[in-house]
Amino acid sequence: xxxxxxxxxxxxxxxxxxxxxxxxxxxxxxxxxxxxxxxxxxxxxxxxxxxxxxxxxxxxxxxxxxxxxxxxxxxxxxxxxxxxxxxxxxxxxxxxxxxxxxxxxxxxxxxxxxxxxxxxxxxxxxxxxxxxxxxxxxxxxxxxxxxxxxxxxxxxxxxxxxxxxxxxxxxxxxxxxxxxxxxxxxxxxxxxxxxxxxxxxxxxxxxxxxxxxxxxxxxxxxxxxxxxxxxxxxxxxxxxxxxxxxxxxxxxxxxxxxxxxxxxxxxxxxxxxxxxxxxxxxxxxxxxxxxxxxxxxxxxxx
Amino acid sequence: xxxxxxxxxxxxxxxxxxxxxxxxxxxxxxxxxxxxxxxxxxxxxxxxxxxxxxxxxxxxxxxxxxxxxxxxxxxxxxxxxxxxxxxxxxxxxxxxxxxxxxxxxxxxxxxxxxxxxxxxxxxxxxxxxxxxxxxxxxxxxxxxxxxxxxxxxxxxxxxxxxxxxxxxxxxxxxxxxxxxxxxxxxxxxxxxxxxxxxxxxxxxxxxxxxxxxxxxxxxxxxxxxxxxxxxxxxxxxxxxxxxxxxxxxxxxxxxxxxxxxxxxxxxxxxxxxxxxxxxxxxxxxxxxxxxxxxxxxxxxxxxxxxxxxxxxxxxxxxxxxxxxxxxxxxxxxxxxxxxxxxxxxxxxxxxxxxxxxxxxxxxxxxxxxxxxxxxxxx
Numbered sequence: 208x209x210x211x212x213x214x215x216x217x218x219x220x221x222x223x224x225x226x227x228x229x230x231x232x233x234x235x236x237x238x239x240x241x242x243x244x245x246x247x248x249x250x251x252x253x254x255x256x257x258x259x260x261x262x263x264x265x266x267x268x269x270x271x272x273x274x275x276x277x278x279x280x281x282x283x284x285x286x287x288x289x290x291x292x293x294x295x296x297x298x299x300x301x302x303x304x305x306x307x308x309x310x311x312x313x314x315x316x317x318x319x320x321x322x323x324x325x326x327x328x329x330x331x332x333x334x335x336x337x338x339x340x341x342x343x344x345x346x347x348x349x350x351x352x353x354x355x356x357x358x359x360x361x362x363x364x365x366x367x368x369x370x371x372x373x374x375x376x377x378x379x380x381x382x383x384x385x386x387x388x389x390x391x392x393x394x395x396x397x398x399x400x401x402x403x404x405x406x407x408x409x410x411x412x413x414x415x416x417x418x419x420x421x422x423x424x425x426x427x428x429x430x431x432x433x434x435x436x437x438x439x440x441x442x443x444x445x446x447x448x449x450x451x452x453x454x455x456x457x458x459x460x461x462x463x464x465x466x467x468x469x470x471x472x473x474x475x476x477x478x479x480x481x482x483x484x485x486x487x488x489x490x491x492x493x494x495x496x497x498x499x500x501x502x503x504x505x506x507x508x509x
Numbered sequence: 510x511x512x513x514x515x516x517x518x519x520x521x522x523x524x525x526x527x528x529x530x531x532x533x534x535x536x537x538x539x540x541x542x543x544x545x546x547x548x549x550x551x552x553x554x555x556x557x558x559x560x561x562x563x564x565x566x567x568x569x570x571x572x573x574x575x576x577x578x579x580x581x582x583x584x585x586x587x588x589x590x591x592x593x594x595x596x597x598x599x600x601x602x603x604x605x606x607x608x609x610x611x612x613x614x615x616x617x618x619x620x621x622x623x624x625x626x627x628x629x630x631x632x633x634x635x636x637x638x639x640x641x642x643x644x645x646x647x648x649x650x651x652x653x654x655x656x657x658x659x660x661x662x663x664x665x666x667x668x669x670x671x672x673x674x675x676x677x678x679x680x681x682x683x684x685x686x687x688x689x690x691x692x693x694x695x696x697x698x699x700x701x702x703x704x705x706x707x708x709x710x711x712x713x714x715x716x717x718x719x720x721x722x723x724x725x726x727x728x729x730x731x732x733x734x735x736x737x738x739x740x741x742x743x744x745x746x747x748x749x750x751x752x753x754x755x756x757x758x759x760x761x762x763x764x765x766x767x768x769x770x771x772x773x774x775x776x777x778x779x780x781x782x783x784x785x786x787x788x789x790x791x792x793x794x795x796x797x798x799x800x801x802x803x804x805x806x807x808x809x810x811x812x813x814x815x816x817x818x819x820x821x822x823x824x825x826x827x828x829x830x831x832x833x834x835x836x837x838x839x840x841x842x843x844x845x846x847x848x849x850x851x852x853x854x855x856x857x858x859x860x861x862x863x864x865x866x867x868x869x870x871x872x873x874x875x876x877x878x879x880x881x882x883x884x885x886x887x
Contacts, residue, residue: 208518208582209511210806216510268510395880407883415876415885416869422880423823427796434799437512450792498788505791506770508779 215264216272223273226250233281238473240482241348244282248303251277251286257302260294267291267374271381271436275429278385279392281479283349285315287378291436292323295374296367301334306375306490307354314486317342317352323371324360325491330368331360347486348479373444375491376500380432380447383487387425387451387458390480394418394465397475401467408465417461424454445500452494455484521583525565525590532559533597538849541595543715543856550634550676550717553599557631560598567605567629574613574621575629581808585757585801593760595850600635600673602756604628608635608681611748615736620697624679636677636700638668638684638722646867648683649742653724655684655696662686662696662734664704664727672864674700674707674720682724683745686738693741696733703727715856750814754804758825758861759797762832765854766790769840772848783839790831797824816878819871826868829861 212220230247251257260270270290277286288304301320306313308325316322317340322333339356363371395418398409408414431447459481462470469475491497502508514522533556534540540548560566561575569584570576588606591598598605609628612621627633644651653666664684674680677700686694700707704727710719736744770787773779779787800821807817833855836843843851862868876882 208514208802208806210803211810212510268512391880395882399881399883406886409876409882410885412873412885415882416872418880418882419872419875420823422875423800423820423827426820427792427800427824430799430803431792431795433510434512434795437510446788446792446795449788450796453789453792495785498785501788501791502779502784506767506774506779506787508770508774508784 212269212272213264215262216269219259219265219269220272220276222254223256223276226254227276227280230280230282233476233479237476240346240473240478241350242282242476242479243350244280244284247277247280247282248284251284257286257289258294258298260290261298266437267294267377267439268433268437270294271377271433274378274381275385275388275432278382278483279389279480281389281476283479283483285319287382288323288375291378291381292371292374293321295370296332296363300332305352308490310354312343312345312351312353314347314349314351316340316354317350319352322354322358323375324354328368329362330371331362333358333360346482348482349486351486369441372491373439373441376444376448376497377432377435377439379487379490380428380444380451381436383451383455383484384425384429384432386480386484386487387421387428387455390458390462390477390484391418391421391425393477393480394462397466397469401469414465418465421458421461424450424458428454440504442501442504445497445504448491449494449497449501452488452497455488459484518582518586521579522586522590525587528560528563528565529590529594529597532556533594537597538595538853541597542849542853543717544596544599545673545675545717545719546715547676547717549597549599550673553597553601554632554634556597557599557601559631561629561631566598566601566631567609570605570609570629571613574609574625581805585754585805589757589760592757593764595761595853596756598631600677601628601631601633603637604633604635607748607751610751611744612735614747615740615744617732619732620735624697633679634673634677636671636674636680636720636722638671638680638682638698640670641667642669646870649690649693651683651685651693653682653684655686655694655729657686658728661728661730661732664696664698664724664729666724668722668724669720670710671707671720671722672718674722675709675717680705680722681735683741690742691739694738695735695741695744696729697735698727698729698733702729713856714860715853754801754818754821755825755865757798757801758858759794759801759828761854762828762858763791763794763798765851766794766832766835768848769836769843769851772840778839783835786831786835786838790828790835793824793828793831797821797828800824816874819874820879822871823868823875826862829858833858 259265260267274287285303289302303315303319304321305315305319306323324331335358339358340352341355343351343353345351401408428451431450435443435447470477567576568579641651655662655664680698682696682698704725706723708721
């Protein structure tokens, strides 16, 4: 048991921090729903960071730390599935990756090189042509899209489908960990400077306690996500995704309460994290499906 | 990063489990209804003696005091297994975790020789004289007075919520020798000293768990002072940082959750609501476990205690709450005599946010130290 990163992992953390530093600011003229990070994607591609899970000294747990860190950025690009799920299927598959569940719109679908298609209990892989997908306007702070055509879907075997489902859950938890932390950080900044009744809002115990509880939840999501990424265990993956989706409901609500009306504006960019978190809430069947996964894999229930 | 145990740690856990299997009687779960009860206290003395003989009572203590300088992981694995089994050490876990190590650091040679060896042999029980009727979370406002006399101190005052006081041999007593936070001192007071009266407080958390302790003109020798006069705050802070994570409550919570789930599965009652709630409770237990392991890891790497310990405490409180609520809602008969251990767990779990200090104090610490929110005005 050792929570400390090894030398390779520390070097990776430094490299990712250097990249992240270039993308921490929200452009002042941006007042949209989703801030897309094309330049970030190029940097990650050039540095071959999408493949780090396959490097033995790094492994998926390192990839999960990167997913978590990059999710804290205000801009978004498809990272989690490429870094955590793609190496489990075939690292040569074209990215970006996207998930289409039961025909619903999904994140990054309109630009996807590879689609993971979930239909009932079946999971398949497809490579859509541009005319098979279209962008969708949404409240979510991801570029959303949907499948309009019928590209051939190659069904995965039961075992491969189980593996993909496990790593989708891990990717969801790792990304959520970063989103929740960033949303909390934004609220803390606001509570530290915004004054009412003559003092910063952050000095009021009613708000302090709520934020502290949120911080414990978000930290817990990160710990369970990293543990699951380290083990690749199906039960731990379901548990991490469950805790991520369950905690997100609470954290997103509380963060917006802390921000007040300012948080309702597109000028205050907190939605760049909270509305990404909301997009993840229903993925993979939502909390109910994750709980059933826990029951199956951990409690050995039929 | 490595989230698995090494061979040495696995072996140590197996040794502790084997010891528990061999040394817990068949009726252990009936005895374990209250760590401060007469039955458990009597059993704990014999059990701790056997643990000491097996080298499993104080492995993390220095060799000089009967240990083998085992690392913090060994101490925590031991604590996890003991708590998960219902804490057969009873109140002696405090000796092992922080009272003994505090004496090693702050005690006089005479105090060390008098008090540490009986702890290492598993022969003695202490109680912690901290809270008072008017001083709970605001501990620094305590009023129990220790007035200087020619040969020592005369103590007058009252303590409350004192665990194990009914059977304790000695009290680790916080008392006032001067005004203010810097005027609090620690006296090591034998409980048989004339003038001490102990009254058990009937409670919903188990027999012998909480007491009132009255001190009426209790004469204490000079040699009972731990450290210097007015040093209590520093000593207590150090003592509590030795413990850091506190009781690994998640270990028993997790075991009880699984037990309840097994009963529900057997009876065909493990359906939707139970599945959702048990999965969330299990997540809460695992979060508490990981937070706690993170703290132990920090300690192994020589890092000073930080606000993460407060987060670990809150996560632990969440875990206890979720498991008890799950059992009450889905296996209500457990609290009506159907399962001694589930009932005992409930009794212990409901104080998770209160015992050893209100969890709300930890939330404030997280807000200030972890989140760096501005402090509240005082």
